[in-house]
Amino acid sequence: MLVILSSPSGAGKTTLSRRLMAWDPTLRFSVSATTRPPRPGEEDGREYFFRSRAEFEAMVARGEMLEHAEVFGNLYGSPRAPVEAAMAAGRDTLFDIDWQGGQQIKQAMREDVVSIFILPPSIAELERRLHGRAQDSDEVIRGRMAKSEAEISHWAEYDYVIVNDDLDVSEAQLRTILQAERLRRERQPWLADFVRDLNREFDAR
Ligand code: ADP
Numbered sequence: 001m002l003v004i005l006s007s008p009s010g011a012g013k014t015t016l017s018r019r020l021m022a023w024d025p026t027l028r029f030s031v032s033a034t035t036r037p038p039r040p041g042e043e044d045g046r047e048y049f050f051r052s053r054a055e056f057e058a059m060v061a062r063g064e065m066l067e068h069a070e071v072f073g074n075l076y077g078s079p080r081a082p083v084e085a086a087m088a089a090g091r092d093t094l095f096d097i098d099w100q101g102g103q104q105i106k107q108a109m110r111e112d113v114v115s116i117f118i119l120p121p122s123i124a125e126l127e128r129r130l131h132g133r134a135q136d137s138d139e140v141i142r143g144r145m146a147k148s149e150a151e152i153s154h155w156a157e158y159d160y161v162i163v164n165d166d167l168d169v170s171e172a173q174l175r176t177i178l179q180a181e182r183l184r185r186e187r188q189p190w191l192a193d194f195v196r197d198l199n200r201e202f203d204a205r
C-alpha cells in the first residue's frame with residue numbers, strides 16, 4: 001500500500017507518521033527531497049533530502065520522482081526508487097505529502113493508494129500548533145496559515161478523514177485504517193491458494 005497523509009501545515013502529519021512508524025516497523029517512510037532549507041534538528045536523508053533547485057530539477061528531468069510539486073515557494077518530491085523497492089519487498093510506504101502529490105500518485109497507482117486527510121480541530125488551534133512548534137518565523141507561519149484554506153479545500157478527495165484533536169485517538173484511528181486496508185481481499189493475493197487447500201481438506205474427509 002501507498003499510504004498518503006495530507007493536511008494543512010501544523011495539523012499533525014509529522015507527529016502522527018512518527019507514531020505510526022514506531023507502531024509498525026515494517027512501514028517505510030518516504031523521505032522526500034526538497035529545496036527548502038533544513039529546520040533546526042532536521043538531518044539530510046532523515047526528514048528530507050535537502051537539495052538545491054538545480055539538483056532537484058535534474059532529478060525530475062531524469063524521471064527519478066514519483067511525484068513533485070511546488071509548496072510554499074519550494075519544490076518537494078517523492079523519490080521513485082525507494083518506493084518501488086519497498087513494493088517489490090511487499091512493504092507499505094507512508095507519504096507525508098500535499099494534495100498535489102497525493103493526486104499524482106493516485107493517478108499513477110490508484111489500486112495501491114490509501115489516502116488520509118488530517119484536519120485540525122479548529123483554525124485557532126492550527127495556528128497555536130504552528131507557533132508551538134517554534135521552528136518557523138512569524139512570516140513563514142503567516143504564509144502557511146494563508147495556504148491552509150486551500151489545502152483544506154481538498155479534504156473530500158481523500159479516502160479517510162481524521163480530525164486530529166487528541167493525538168492518542170488519532171493514532172488509534174490511523175492504526176485501524178491500516179489494519180482494515182491490509183485485510184482487503186485484493187491485498188491478500190495468497191487467499192485463493194489458501195481456500196483451495198481448505199477445499200482439498202473438505203474433499204479428503
Ligand atoms: P505537520 O507535520 O502537519 O506540519 P506537526 O506534526 O509538525 O504538523 O505538528 C505541529 C505541532 O503541533 C507540533 O508541535 C506537534 O507536537 C503539535 N501537535 C500535533 N498533533 C497534536 C495534537 N493532537 N494535540 C496537540 N498538539 C499537537
Ligand code: 5GP
Pocket residue numbers: 006007008009013032033036067068069071076077078096097098099100101102
Ligand atoms: P514542511 O516544509 O512543513 O516539511 O512541508 C510543507 C508541505 O510540503 C507539507 O504539506 C508536506 O506534506 C508537503 N510535502 C512534503 N514532502 C512532499 C513531497 O515529496 N511531495 C509533495 N507534493 N509535497 C510534499
